[in-house]
Each structure stands twice: as structure tokens, then as C-alpha cells.
Amino acid sequence: MFARSFVRAARPAAASMKARAFSTGARASAAAGSRMATFATAGAIATGAATFAYYQNSQSPIQAGSKPIAGVKGSFSERTFIAVKPDGVQRGLVAKIISRFEERGYKLVGLKAVVPSKELAEEHYADLKSKPFFGGLVDYMTNGKAPVVAMVWEGKDVIRQGRVMIGATNPLDAAPGTIRGQYTQVVGRNIVHGSDSFESAEKEIGLWFGKAGELIDWTSANEQWILSDN
């Protein structure tokens, strides 16, 4: 009985959330000149009763710019940009990468599949413009043979911890147990990206997720069990 009324009540809210996530996605897409499909951003997150209540009581489940786009540096609200690159998507490693962050207790606040425009990829990797592999890197990110799965994760020290979890850029130097140390062999196909500083996170989240409109500010029921100090 409860379950049925919950589902019935949830339907219109979920539908409006999806519509809103889609329209903000479309706006950002137009801005970045990218082809993208926003999926599961609002719908998959809003599965728990507590989260549902939060959405139900909220006029706008989509963040309206109340929080800085990369959260607050060094706080529980710090955010990082993590992307599964096309080789990771082709190899079916998206769920494994998401699981690592989820199981660590980090909170998923943004998720979408994107084939980025050349301009977006060039801006993302602007600091590598002079490198001989730059053209190939941009082509591999943008050729559409597979999308990039772009994500924003939130939690304590998530920028630094995200880099540790991902491992060194060159798989030869990546420690066993890190994502690259477990799944990759060569630097040109190292399956995942993570912001390397707060400033990079601000820039990258802004580039890939527009003006924070696509990010969902929600409260995890587990937060006190993951983030409390004695």
C-alpha cells in the first residue's frame, strides 16, 4: 500500500525532474556545442525515500546556484570532475569506476554521457596544447566512437582522493589497486580523468556541466555515518 502510493506520488516528481534535467542539459549542450544525452541524473539518484522527500519538498530539485560549482575547497562539499573516457566506455568499465567512488562514500551530484565538441576537448586539455599528442588526444575524445561519461562527485578531499584512486597518468607508474593500475597498459588509453586541483575542478565542472544547473544538491541518508568525527 505504502509502496504503491509512494510510486504513484513519485511519478510526477520524477517526470518533472527528468524534464528539467533534460532542458538544462540541452542548454549546456547548445552552449558547449556538444552532442550529449543526460541520463539518470535526477531519476537514478532520487530512489531513496529520504531523497524523494527532499525532492518532493523542494520547489526546484535542480541546484539553483546556491553552492559554488566546485563546492567549498577542503570541506565536505568539495567537488571534483571525473570522466570515463571513450576507451573506458567501450571496455564496459563505467559501472566499475562509478562503484569505486560510490563505495568510498562519495556523493554523485552530476552524470551524463557526452560526445564533446572539439572546442570543449581543446579547452579541457588547453594546458597540453603544445604536446605532440594533443591532436590525437582531442580526436580520440571527440570522434564519437564512444561518449565520455562525465561526472561530478562530492565529499571530503574528493579532488585529492580522486586522483589517488585513479592512479598515475602513465599506467606503468600507477599503483596496483588504483583504477589505472588495475585496468590500463598505456598512457594514451588510461580510461579515466580526474581534476588535479580545486582550480581545475572549478574550470572543468563549469565546462562540462554549464552553470551548475545540471548538478543535483541532495542529502545522503548515510552522510553522518561517513563524515562524522569523534
Ligand SMILES: Nc1ncnc2c1ncn2[C@@H]1O[C@H](COP(=O)(O)OP(=O)(O)OP(=O)(O)O)[C@@H](O)[C@H]1O
Ligand atoms: N605521452 C603521452 N602520449 C599520449 N597521450 C598522453 C601522453 N601523456 C598524456 N597523454 C594523455 O593526455 C591526458 C592528459 O594528460 P595529463 O598530463 O594532464 O595527465 P592526467 O592529468 O593524469 O590525465 P587526465 O587529465 O586525463 O586526468 C592523459 O590522461 C593521457 O590520456
